[in-house]
Amino acid sequence: MDGEAEMFRYLVDAVQDYSIYLLSPGGLVTTWNSGAERIKGYRRDEIVGKSFETFFTGEDRADGLPARILASANRDGRMETEGWRVRKDGSQFWAHVTVNAVRNDRDVVIGFAKITRDVTVAREASNALRRAASTDPLTGMWNRSAFLSELAQWSADAAPFAVAIIDLNDFKRINDTLGHAAGDELLRATAENLHRREELGIVTARLGGDEFAAAALTPDPQSVEDFVDGVTDAMRAPVRFHEKTRTVPASIGIARFPADASDISELLVRADAAMYDAKERGADDAMRYREGLLEHSASRRFLGRQIVGAIARDEFTVLYQPQSSLKDAAVVGWEALVRWRHPILGLLHPGGFISIAEANGTIVQLGEWVLRRACRDAAGWGNSSRVAVNVSAAQLTDDEFLGSVTRALEESGLEPGRLELEITESTLISHRKEVVSTFEELQRLGVLIALDDFGTGFSSLDTLLSFGFDRVKIDRSVLYESLQPSRTRDVLRAILALGHALTATVLVEGVETEQQREILKLEGFDEIQGFLTGRPGAGPSDPSQSEDADAPGAQGAGRDTGLETGQILLPRP
Known part of the structure; x- marks a missing residue:
């Protein structure tokens, strides 16, 4: 028996990554392994016999945290917690701690077994991932998903609020004539002007491109007026870019919850319609949504009425973009991307009609x-x-x-394991409760589930942990920002590690250069998609028939979104 005890002591002492030691019932250190010395800096002869309170910050000691931990372990048999701990040199680390009560044959607590792990790096990576998931990398503002999440919380609380959709009227011209660097300066300066209004209770976000948004709780009519004035003043304020200070006109549309809409998506569509009304009128003031404004646009109404008939007339077509393995460059999948070959308007990309289909219900x-x-x-x-x-x-x-998925598989004879359904995180944020059972039924069928546009959502970690995804698709914006000379790749690596930890294959979108492919291959990613490996085309049956992304008549061109619904704003006229 003594030999077994000695072997066990050697085994514990050999563990380097965990601090493992015993405490007396009063919290005095009685044993000390080499992992504890490495993590906390104390030699055995320096710490044995001293209270484990030594490892806590002064604030935690004053608050009585060490005693509460032992009391909890004594009562429940086990205590698990995380928090800041202090090394011998005074530096702090984020610790994951487990304390187990040790009992003798008479069931009396004779001490505690304590295991501590330094998880500082993992915590920092998690925090970086959360920040990246909720902020716009160019301006530091909230991104679309973070903004939608805040509005969803307000609506759940039944709090009246107003939303403004803002578009910079001269942005394209500035970008084209002064260059993208000047355009980025303008966006950052605009963000700063909006950010100053946050002291008035206004929250702001960049939705993408030159589109911004603002919102504020408006419990009474005067607060609505204050919100409108605050946003209008922010957009009239001069901005400095390209070494000059100037005023850039903007179109602003306002909609109120619940007066104008009781659904967040509808509210933003109405605010967007008001913004286009301001743009069409050349209005300097913010335009408020009014009844019937959505129907005011003849071109949108024209397209909306035609969608169902266009399906029957076979005007829609599907192109396929390859998804390739980084291991051997083999094509392992194809993403379906819808196009509308309109007999009058020519080739329409998703940006030209998907939001209209969403607004009028024909998207199903x-x-x-x-x-x-x-x-x-x-x-x-x-x-x-x-x-x-x-x-x-x-x-x-x-x-x-579910029935439509089953029928599509049965009618085509396609094996369920070859069908992958891509869902954006913004969809899950807005409809989490409704889709849980749907996910379970789909996976019982054998259908694969992919999380699309990962890295742009607000609750990415929580979403990944709550659903069993087969694939995680990293948004191209994350790839672009992570590979900038001034950036590190920590966020990209954190997403990869998280995806692999959950046994999901990790695919990176928007890969356009050999250098990007080699970097991603070196980092250990699984698959890529982008113009480097193939533009949308006819699929494996005829890969030579690829679409020319810059072809004349390709209205609504730009980023390919298939049937994704993250872009909830109406298309540009």
Whole structure:
């Protein structure tokens, strides 16, 4: 028995990554392993016999935290916690601590076994990931998902509030004539002017491009007036960029909750419609949403009425962009991307009609058509590569969605394991409760689930931990920002580690250069998608028939979003 005890002591002492030691019932250190010496800096002869309170900050000692930890372990048998701890040299580290009560044969507590792990690096990576997921990298403002999350909380509390959608009227001209660096300066300066209004209770965000948003709680009519004045004054304030100070005109649209809409998406659409009304009128003042304004735009109404008929007339088509393995460059999947070959307007990309379909409810019919077409095409490819189809929030919450997926698989003969449904995180944030059971049923069918645009959402860690994704797709903006000379790749690596820890394959979108591919391969990513490995085309049946992204008539061109619903704003006229 003595030999076993000695061997166990050697084993514990050999552990370097964990601080393992025993405490007396009163909290005095009685044993000390080499891992404890490495993590906390004390030699055995310096710490044995002293209170474990030595490792706590002065604030925690004054608050009685050490005694509470032992009392909890004594009462419950085990205590697990995290917090700042102090090394011998006075430096602090973030510790994950487990304390177990040690009992003798008479069930009397004779001490405590304490295990401590230094998780400072993991905590910093987690915090960096959360910051990156909620902020716009250029301006430091909230991004779209963080802004939507705040509005969702306000609406859940039934608090009246107002939202402003803001668009810089001269941004494209400035970008084209002065260059992108000047454009970035303008965006940052605009963000600063808006940020100064936060002292008035206004929260602000950059939605993307030259689009900004602001919101404030408005419990009474005067607070609405104050909000409108605050946003208008911010956008009239001069900005300095390209070594000059000037005023850049902006179009501002206002909508109120719940007076104008009781749904967040509808509210933003209405604010956006008011913004376009201001743009069309050349108004310097903010325009408020008024009844019937959505129907005011003849072009949007024209397209909206035509969507259902266009499906029946087979005017929509699906192109496929390859997804390639970094291990051997083999194409392992194809993302389905819808296009509208309009007989009058020419080729329309998703940005030209998806938000309209969302607004008038035809997105469910269009989404089902894309799903059936993609399954049928993939079944005829003659290989085992998967097909990835974007799914909108409206589809996920539709009672008939599971049935439509089942029918698409049965009609096409496609194996369920070759169908991957891509869901954006913003969809999950807004409809989390509704989609849990849908996810479970889909995965029981054998269908794969991918989280799209990861790194742009607000609650990324929580979302990943709550759902069993088969694939995580890192948004191209994360790739771009992480590979800038002034940036580190820590966020990119943290996302990769998190995805792999959850057994998900990690794919990076927007890869356009060999240098990017080599960096991602070196870092250990699994798959890539982007113009480097192929533009949208006919799929594996005829890869030579790729789409020219810059082709004349390709209205609404730009970033390919398939049927993603993160872009909830109406298309530019």
